[in-house]
Amino acid sequence: MTSDHVNGLGERAEFKVAALYLFVALPDFEELRMPLTEFCDAREIKGTLLLAREGVNGTVAGSPEAIDELITYLKTGNIFKNRLAPVDVKYSFSHKAPFRRLKVRLKQEIVTMRAPEANPTEQVGAYVTPDQWNEIISDPDMVVIDTRNDYEVAIGSFKGAIDPETKSFTDFKDWVSENLKPEETPKVAMFCTGGIRCEKASSYMLAHGFEEVYHLKGGILRYLEEQPQEESLWQGGCFVFDDRVAVGHDLKPQDYLLCHACRQPLSPEDRAHPDYELGVQCSYCVNERSEAERERARERQKQMSLAREKGVAHLGDQAALDAEARRAEKKQQKDAQRQLHHEQKETDDA
Numbered sequence: 001m002t003s004d005h006v007n008g009l010g011e012r013a014e015f016k017v018a019a020l021y022l023f024v025a026l027p028d029f030e031e032l033r034m035p036l037t038e039f040c041d042a043r044e045i046k047g048t049l050l051l052a053r054e055g056v057n058g059t060v061a062g063s064p065e066a067i068d069e070l071i072t073y074l075k076t077g078n079i080f081k082n083r084l085a086p087v088d089v090k091y092s093f094s095h096k097a098p099f100r101r102l103k104v105r106l107k108q109e110i111v112t113m114r115a116p117e118a119n120p121t122e123q124v125g126a127y128v129t130p131d132q133w134n135e136i137i138s139d140p141d142m143v144v145i146d147t148r149n150d151y152e153v154a155i156g157s158f159k160g161a162i163d164p165e166t167k168s169f170t171d172f173k174d175w176v177s178e179n180l181k182p183e184e185t186p187k188v189a190m191f192c193t194g195g196i197r198c199e200k201a202s203s204y205m206l207a208h209g210f211e212e213v214y215h216l217k218g219g220i221l222r223y224l225e226e227q228p229q230e231e232s233l234w235q236g237g238c239f240v241f242d243d244r245v246a247v248g249h250d251l252k253p254q255d256y257l258l259c260h261a262c263r264q265p266l267s268p269e270d271r272a273h274p275d276y277e278l279g280v281q282c283s284y285c286v287n288e289r290s291e292a293e294r295e296r297a298r299e300r301q302k303q304m305s306l307a308r309e310k311g312v313a314h315l316g317d318q319a320a321l322d323a324e325a326r327r328a329e330k331k332q333q334k335d336a337q338r339q340l341h342h343e344q345k346e347t348d349d350a
Contacts, residue, residue, distance in 0.1 A: 014063070014095065015061045015062065015063070015093065015094045015095070015096065015097055015098065016061065016062065016063065016064040016066075016067040016068075016091060016092075016093055017047075017059065017060070017061045017067075017091065017092045017093065017094055017098055017242065018059065018060055018061070018067050018070070018071060018089050018090070018091055019058075019059045019089070019090045019091075019092075019193075019194045019221060020056070020057070020058060020059070020060075020071075020074075020087050020088060020089045020090075021055065021056060021057040021058070021087070021088055021110065021111075021194065021195070021196040022055050022056055022057075022084055022086060022087040022088060023054055023055040023110070023120040023121050023124075023199065023200075024054075024055045024056075024083050024084065024086075024121065025053070025054070025055075025083075025121060026051065026052070026053055026054070026055060026056070026083065027053060029051040029052055029053055029106065030051075030106055031079075032051055032079060032080070033051055033104050033105075033106055035079055036049065036051070036104050037102070037104045039070065039073055039077075040060065040062075040070065040102050040104070041102060043062055043063075043066035043069060043070070044062055044063070044066065045060050045061070045062035045066050045067065045070060045102060046060065046061055046062065046097060046098075046099035046100065046101055046102050047059050047060030047061050047098070047099040047102065047103075047242075048060070048099070048102075048103045048104075048105065049103070049104045049105070050105050050106075050107045050110045051104065051105070051106055051107065051110075052106070052107045052108060052109055052110045053108075054109060054110055054119070054120075054121065055110050055121075056074075056084060056087065056110060057110035057111060057196055059099075059240075059241060059242060060099070060102075061094065061097060061098045061099055061242070067091075071087070071089055074087055075087060088194075088195060088218065090194055090218060090219075090221045090222055090225070092221070092225075092247065092251040093251075094242075094243075094244060094253070096243070097243075098242035098243045098244060099242060099243070110196070111169060111196050111197055111200055112168075112169060112170060113169055113170055113172070113173065113200055113201075113204065114170050115173050115204050115207075117203075117204065117207040117208075118173075118200050118201070118203045118204035118207060119203055119207075120199050120200055120202075120203045122203070123203055123206050123207070124199055124202055124203050124206070124215075125188075125190070125198075125199075125202025125203070125205070125206060125213035125214055125215045126212075126213065126214045126215075127214075127215065127217040128189070128214050128215065128216055128217060129217050129218075130216070130217075130218065130222055130223040130225075130226045130227050131226070131227070133191075133216055133223060133227075133233075134227075134231065134233050136189050136214055137158060137160070137161070137189055137233065138233075139187065141186065141187050142187045142188070142189050142214075143162065143180070143185050143187060143188050143189070144158060144160060144161045144162060144189045144190075144191075145161065145162050145164065145188065145189070145190045145191075145201075146158070146161045146162065146163055146164070146190075146191060146192075147164070147169070147172060147190050147191065147192045147197045147198045147201045148192050148193060148197065148239070149166050149167060149168060149169070150163065150165045150166060150167060151239070151263070151264055151265060152193070152239040152265075153165075154264075154265070155236050155237045155238075155239055155246055155256065155265050155267070156234065156235060156236025156237040156238055156239075156246070157234075157235065157236065158191065158233050158234055158235070159233045159234075159235055161191070164179075169197055172197075172201055172204075173204060176204070176205065176208070177208075180210075182208065182209035182210045182211065185210060186211070186212055187212045187214075188205060188210055188212065188213050188214065189213075189214040189215070189216075190202060190205075190213070190214070190215045190216070191215065191216040191219060191220060191223075192216075192219050192220070193219050193220055193221060193238065193239070193240065193241075194218070194219040194220075194221050194222075195215070195216065195217060195218050195219035195222070196219075198215040198216065198219070199215060201215070202214075202215045220234070220238045221238065221240075221247070221251065224238060224247065224248065224249050224250070224251060225250065225251055227249075229249040229250075232249060234249070237254040237256060237265075239256075239265055245257060245258055245265050246265060255267070255268055257271065259281070259282040259284065259285060260279045260280070260297065260301075261280065261281050261282065261285045261288075261289060261293075261297060262282065262284055262285035262288070264282060264284045264285065266282055270282060270283065270284075277294075277298075278301060279297055279298070279300065279301030279304065280294050280297040280298055280301060281294060281297070
């Protein structure tokens with residue numbers, strides 16, 4: 001697809017979004033950070049990329065040409081020595097920049113679980129393609145588990161899936177030990193947003209004696225992209241970690257916003273709740289903040305509104321550029337005033 005791709009809003013989508021990951025041994029991952037950062041900076045690619053000894057993970061956005069160049073670089077660039085050639089990539093498009101800055105970070109894990117026995121480079125569950133997924137999860141003996149966190153599951157999931165109600169992925173192993181036993185759970189099918197969490201979760205479960213473990217290849221995003229809506233078993237929206245907040249079938253953006261206070265995704269119904277205040281609070285966190293915190297949030301929201309009215313950014317890289325431009329303009333004005341004052345003084349002394 002090109003920059004002429006039309007997104008779900010009926011507008012030309014100028015930004016290509018790439019969600020990617022690969023579990024692969026990268027003992028030199030620290031040395032990869034700088035060249036990868038420079039490559040992305042040179043092409044104005046924004047988003048987050050994580051590098052760890054166990055592989056690479058991230059979501060980035062830029063022009064379609066820039067993203068295509070990045071994926072080619074990951075797969076064939078000399079520094080990667082063909083290790084990232086099998087990288088899993090899912091594409092979508094956005095009519096506005098989903099990210100404000102670039103972050104290339106070094107991590108202990110590309111998806112944090114804190115379970116050394118979970119090693120997808122050694123063992124992993126059976127991959128299930130989107131066209132096979134409906135049959136797998138319709139098996140009455142299959143235990144279907146959503147490995148995402150509670151706020152993600154709240155806006156959508158597969159019909160009949162179990163919600164572990166985890167706050168973070170590190171909680172998943174505790175939930176398994178407390179709720180599932182290998183001898184009582186012969187078949188398990190798991191899914192997550194893009195495939196990375198359930199890939200690691202499947203490795204964890206195999207390490208703990210579960211024998212028949214499946215997971216959705218490419219995750220929910222690939223399923224929503226490839227599975228016809230009339231045949232879909234997906235219900236609701238899929239939370240994504242960028243400014244789109246949630247997408248539906250064909251990866252069309254849905255009408256969700258994030259609460260600035262608690263990061264809860266909010267539907268139009270949530271935003272109509274009497275406790276909702278833009279940039280300050282929502283009904284999920286109204287009792288969790290002090291009045292002083294709410295006042296600070298109101299002032300921040302006021303400043304953001306003023307910035308928009310003036311046509312300048314308030315957050316991110318553009319905000320820094322705007323601030324620098326304003327400082328330069330003020331300096332020029334002061335220099336001009338000093339020069340004028342100096343010239344006037346010379347005239348008066350003559």
